[in-house]
Amino acid sequence: METLELPGIVHLRNGKGATLALAEASDGPELLKFYRAMPEEDRLVLTDDVTTADWLGRFLAKLESGEAISVVGKVGGAIRGEVTLHRALHGWSRHVGEIRLNVDRAARGQGLGLELARQIVKLAIDRGIDKLVAHMVDSQIAAQRTFAKLGFHQEAELPGHVKDIHGKKRDLLIYANDVSQIWSAMESLLGDFRPDRATR
Ligand SMILES: CC(C)(COP(=O)(O)OP(=O)(O)OC[C@H]1O[C@@H](n2cnc3c(N)ncnc32)[C@H](O)[C@@H]1OP(=O)(O)O)[C@@H](O)C(=O)NCCC(=O)NCCS
Numbered sequence: 001m002e003t004l005e006l007p008g009i010v011h012l013r014n015g016k017g018a019t020l021a022l023a024e025a026s027d028g029p030e031l032l033k034f035y036r037a038m039p040e041e042d043r044l045v046l047t048d049d050v051t052t053a054d055w056l057g058r059f060l061a062k063l064e065s066g067e068a069i070s071v072v073g074k075v076g077g078a079i080r081g082e083v084t085l086h087r088a089l090h091g092w093s094r095h096v097g098e099i100r101l102n103v104d105r106a107a108r109g110q111g112l113g114l115e116l117a118r119q120i121v122k123l124a125i126d127r128g129i130d131k132l133v134a135h136m137v138d139s140q141i142a143a144q145r146t147f148a149k150l151g152f153h154q155e156a157e158l159p160g161h162v163k164d165i166h167g168k169k170r171d172l173l174i175y176a177n178d179v180s181q182i183w184s185a186m187e188s189l190l191g192d193f194r195p196d197r198a199t200r
Helices: 025-036 053-065 112-126 141-149 180-192
Strands: 008-011 017-022 068-075 078-087 096-103 131-137 153-163 169-178
Touching: 017 112, 025 053, 025 068, 025 078, 053 068, 068 112, 078 112, 096 112, 096 141, 112 141, 131 141, 141 169
Parallel strands: 096 131
Antiparallel strands: 008 017, 017 068, 068 078, 078 096, 131 169, 153 169
């Protein structure tokens, strides 16, 4: 998997550069601005109400505790995309990470979403996560394609599991990727590695 030292710059299809960096508490006000600018249609099926100061407080607390890792994509200094890896630090699902990804409408189709997703998958593998999941509904075609490009497949469909902000029920699609194989391959490579025999 391609790696990018964060913060780093990726070149979008429109020729602009996007800076990708780990989100920090100081990004809070800009993150709230990013989510508040999102049209209601895009917020219909978000897990949380990301437009409230209350949400931001919980989000920053999770960044602090390590329950969430977030990468922001900035173009011209403004956040245009954000991806978060949510993980439980305790319990039976602590080997699983959930990815949530959003790109500003005006910035879509330029490669930012795929790049953000790629970076968070890399960070998750670096942290020893075995399995990654992403939740979406059937109308989120771009999301399905983005995650499929990174090796995810539809693992489950839960009928009527999502209630959008208008109360309409939708089917939840769970896309998953077992990255433990990548992890094992890396471990066996490291197991074979002898610094004294390393060649350049
Ligand atoms: C999913 C999302 C993040 C993709 O962001 P993006 O910056 O447009 O993505 P990219 O430009 O990197 O495109 C990635 C792939 O998505 C697919 N895609 C992008 N736009 C698409 C569209 N309008 N229709 C169908 N597929 C599309 C393509 O396969 C594309 O790869 P390709 O260009 O190499 O063919 C963005 O559409 C979004 O924020 N959607 C709403 C939120 C969401 O669905 N989140 C996922 C739930 S976790």
